[in-house]
Amino acid sequence: MASSSSTTCVPLGNVKSFIINCIRNAGGSEIHGKDIAEVLVSADYRGHFSHGLNRLAMYVNDLQSGITIGDGVPTIEKESEATALVNGNNLLGAVIGKYCMKLAIEKAKKAGVGWVAARNSNHYGIAGYYGLMAAEQGLIGMSMTNTSPLVLGTRAKECTLGTNPIAFVSPTTSSDNFALDMATTTVALGKIEVQHRKGEKMPKGWGADANGEETDDPQKVINGGGLLPLGGAEESGGYKGYGLAMMVEVLCGILSGSQYGANIRKWGTTERTADLGQCFIAVDPSKFFPGFEGRLEDFLQIQRNLEPSDPSKPVLVAGDPERIHMKKCDDMGGIPYPSQVVDFMNKMGEKINVEAMKSVD
């Protein structure tokens, strides 16, 4: 596929309106469209393009085919002071995610912790979004989700685990925060596809071939191989990433009673509902030692001010690459998408009578 380096910069508000209109015209409710728009645009604004506007076509298809439901509310099936089990009722993942994190936040404000598991859910965008919701209220926020199998457990030949991300966001006294949002694999599949298109080898630890052996050849990963857990091969600690991916599955699919591991439907298939499991945790730091936010800010600054190994690459903390990207968007007046993506989306919109996104002049 030919790649073009031209970009089209679209103001955040315009991307949001476009998404809301697409969801509505695909049969979803306006309110659900707003939730999806919030989560997808947040991903693009933070520089995680793989989880933003890029995912809209999938949601539109899922609504049109009826495999996900475009209107309604999740149901609380069980509740205690600090916990809840929520049935997502097969609504769009962002709708379920926002509902569950709001509930976790309410519980944390009373009981100190809110721990909500969702079942019967769908792809919910970037995990970090839900952590940020809690941090905006002065709470520590965590979220995890299971996903379709693309990952090889250590020593295995078959992909039975998802990229199972962990998000952990903590607020400081300022708008600064610690915002970790990571798949429990070394890299996402998208990075391997990029190396493949460029015809380049991969660094160690990214993926394995169809026999489960580490490889530097992206072609072998794509042809029947799989992603490796964080750490790569067993000798370089991959069994720890494998353990983390399983931990996420325990807190998502197993705890909520959703599909889990190898039972989750294959990525890109829609012959049955996704029935994903997700986990949302909020913790109130004011229930612990006073001054949490100031100590965290100090800790972040200590790390940032360390002498770097390479003077051209400053030491960062989780959330800094996203802050750099958001600043860039602010300076440009919008999100710089590859023009191909904007064209593709506008064409999709045209088919369902949605006006094209207006870019920055």
Added chain:
Amino acid sequence: MASSSSTTCVPLGNVKSFIINCIRNAGGSEIHGKDIAEVLVSADYRGHFSHGLNRLAMYVNDLQSGITIGDGVPTIEKESEATALVNGNNLLGAVIGKYCMKLAIEKAKKAGVGWVAARNSNHYGIAGYYGLMAAEQGLIGMSMTNTSPLVLGTRAKECTLGTNPIAFVSPTTSSDNFALDMATTTVALGKIEVQHRKGEKMPKGWGADANGEETDDPQKVINGGGLLPLGGAEESGGYKGYGLAMMVEVLCGILSGSQYGANIRKWGTTERTADLGQCFIAVDPSKFFPGFEGRLEDFLQIQRNLEPSDPSKPVLVAGDPERIHMKKCDDMGGIPYPSQVVDFMNKMGEKINVEAMKSVD
């Protein structure tokens, strides 16, 4: 140092009595001695020799010098339905850890979750021990601790983070469980020291030199370098391990009001109290979808029954290597220590009038 391959097998009860006697004769209370014995012997039994009997000399020294306190109880400084802040009062780490996890378990049984942060604590042995305490009560158990700086954050030249372990243990319907207990580094320092003694190179991702650059030379790690976070170099995902290490620090030092990051005293120094921070979490799975334990058992079995890449190396789940080691100990009637270690410990015991450990006949 000459290495000897001879081992001395000591029954678990005999190791425990020896530890209790040593703690008592070093000035600690009998009850505290029992806590230490439980935690250290559990580590050895599970095959984590770096965190077992091996650590007793340090605890004895700390009691004798008065830098840790051998009698008393931790104090609850703040409490809500699901949370507590505990002042460890500079007691031995295992005493504080057991106290805090019991409190987290009580809270989880009522509110669904118990989340306890400890400050003013000390080295608490294997993190997994506290997770297992919860799993024995049918709960999910987690624990984390900060530790002295030995680890380089991604891009940094200076060690400002500890190996900051995460333990996560989940019960099943049987005695089986999922028991993850991992440092957030690729390996522990001990593994690098072993390569150094053998005069062998290290696999990629284990450590970096004094300039913060990844190296395969253990000598360079030991001479002013440091451990690398899980994932190794930045291109192989090390920034994720770095993020996890910082997450642990946020939940330990920052949340509890203890020392954190670069401020923690250097490993092996005792010029001031350790003032470590720790975190203990218990979650009651019965508050979520019914049948958690059965689903988990199924998930573990699916993974174990996968076809392995190398037929001689079966696919395992977290906790399996420990189960293999415990079975070996059971078959032998005790824990197989290197004879040097038993001799060293008995000599230390002799100085404080403690009878030598009796080995298996």
